[in-house]
Amino acid sequence: MTDNQLLHGPLEDRHRQLGASFAEFGGWLMPVSYAGTVAEHNATRNAVGLFDVSHLGKALVRGPGAAEFVNSALTNDLRRIGPGKAQYTLCCTEDGGVIDDLIAYYVSDDEIFLVPNAANTASVVAAMKARAPQDLSITDEHRSYAVLAVQGPRSTEVLQALGLPTDMDYMGYADAEYGGVPVRVCRTGYTGEHGYELLPTWDAAPAVFDALVAAVGEAGGELAGLGARDTLRTEMGYPLHGHELSLDISPLQARCGWAIGWKKDVFWGREALLAEKAAGPARLLRGLRAVGRGVLRGELTVLAGDTPVGVTTSGTFSPTLKAGIALALIDTAAGVSDGDRLIVDVRGRPLECDVVKPPFVAPKTR
Template sequence: MELKKTPLFDEYAKHGARVIDFGGWALPVQFTGILAEHHAVRTHAGLFDVSHMGEVLVEGSGAEPYLNRLLTNDVALLGAGSAQYTTMCYEGGGTVDDLLVYKRADGSFLLVINAANIDKDVDWMQQHTAGDVKITNVSDKTALLALQGPEAEQLLQPLTNTDLSAIRPFCFVESASIAGVDDVMLSRTGYTGEDGFELYVPAGSAVSLWQRLAEEGIPLCGLGARDTLRLEARLPLYGQELTQTISPLEAGIGFAVKTAKNPEFIGQRALKKQKETGLARKTVGIEMLDRGIPRTGYRILSELGEPIGFVTSGTHSPTLKKPIGLALVDAHFSGVGTKFFVEIRGKRAEAVVVRTPFYKRERNV
């Protein structure tokens, strides 16, 4: 099967990108190198093509109550021009997807979903449609660029008349003009743990805007750095920290779950029960005490050798210069300072539970 391509695919080769198959998409894992790109975002800024992400428009007079039935967070708290992180769940509490929801001035909503889940999510949304609601998958018409890093604002400001300092975190401007490209939805959000912006661009304008930003000398970044950055910031990845069998509470993002919502959202009863009875498993941050990098799927063993969980994500942290990971473990072993073993290629390597996020930026905005 031929890999899907974003509107920026032809730009990758011009900049020496190494392209991989990522969930059926041909995407750059790196341009100059993961370490260099990671450090660029932490200290300066970096530009990502994340146009593989899905966008779904929800319109109609019943849009808000419909979404509040579908999503775990409280959409009613959103004002026009603001965004919210949330999840969709199955009745049993497992996760359909995690996503961002944006409320627009006309009362409609834009949902930004994970690329591998687009078809599944849209089907799920359509199955549960009620009232005056219209769902439109606009993924193919939308490209998404992410400019991330402490210098993102000062680099982008000369290219737009929009006052970027006025856009607070998790807020957005519906229609900005950037470097001559109009109708850009400009959002102060991201997936790196740094300040920055996500630029939702008409697909036909993506190449010209990408080229203009690249002309500014902003380092181009691939999925490799995106993954190490998000892991240091303890941001979950669907398919690893969140799955059909891992609830948002187990993944440690309970802030996005409002179990007292009325009327109920799908999965609310199961998640409320998890909270009331106590979680049997929890996602924890780990650092390796012995040599080795914890990789997704590696088993976690107690000091007695009993299986107590597994690694969901792991890497060698470029910022901390040590191996780190996230692991879903038996709740009895989730306390900070608890030690256990990661089974790495048949050998046991000691690890310890640590506080997360592993990295937290100094916030100026």
């Protein structure tokens, strides 16, 4: 994809002025790093990191019974929450594959705001439009809102400096204002740290970003790019669509069964997922921690002795643990358990790894 074909966020000029390096992600040109991925990762774990994740999708389902319709489509049970709360959920195909994983914001019974992944927004919107009643409006709001993530133990201090609300529970949100502009503030994040995600309007994003940059600096934090976001989420064992979840990797295989409302009468993929649950998934997502020196990546063969038993889906060097870590889909027939030792073929070099249950680092979100 050429630069001319890439999509551009509302803060690209700011990132260039701040010295960011860029890369394509989900069809968008996004900042990967500023001071270096390790420094940004450590700042988020120890103080606070500021991430521009405006490439994330946004969609709005509005009209009579919007919540009821979304609940009949997505896996998790919206009846567990209500207005002012958000929920992690999945949009599946009828055969149990994952179109996307996303966050649903419960605004009211007649309005649900969705935050899908960048590359999958159009697919989620199209799937919903194809099945929605005529009196429901389903709109792609990708360029209506920016998304700014403030993550880390000093994140509350940063938001308070801007006069924004901070006292909501995990996965709770509040609608507020900054400089006379509406900003939705949610206690969510993708790092495992206590943090918030802010959704200002697209046009107002620069002013909110500038204020956050100043407050993060005062709190001893750093601007952080998608490089640090990936190392942070891998330490948590959080799935990334296209890696740990896909049309070919079900929620059960990715250990996301907790995000399925099994008692619901209907949701897309229900029958296939119930059948897979009854039979047991053929493979399961597990964590691997390198015993010796070596950096793990995705799409590497995992072996028990000389026998291939799986493949890595994501891998990185953990700045917190100072060791190579990976997520991997392992065949359940291989009988692998946590604590076992396996081999990863790293470009022809065998690297011993211990099987561990993610997260690799204790989360502090709650």
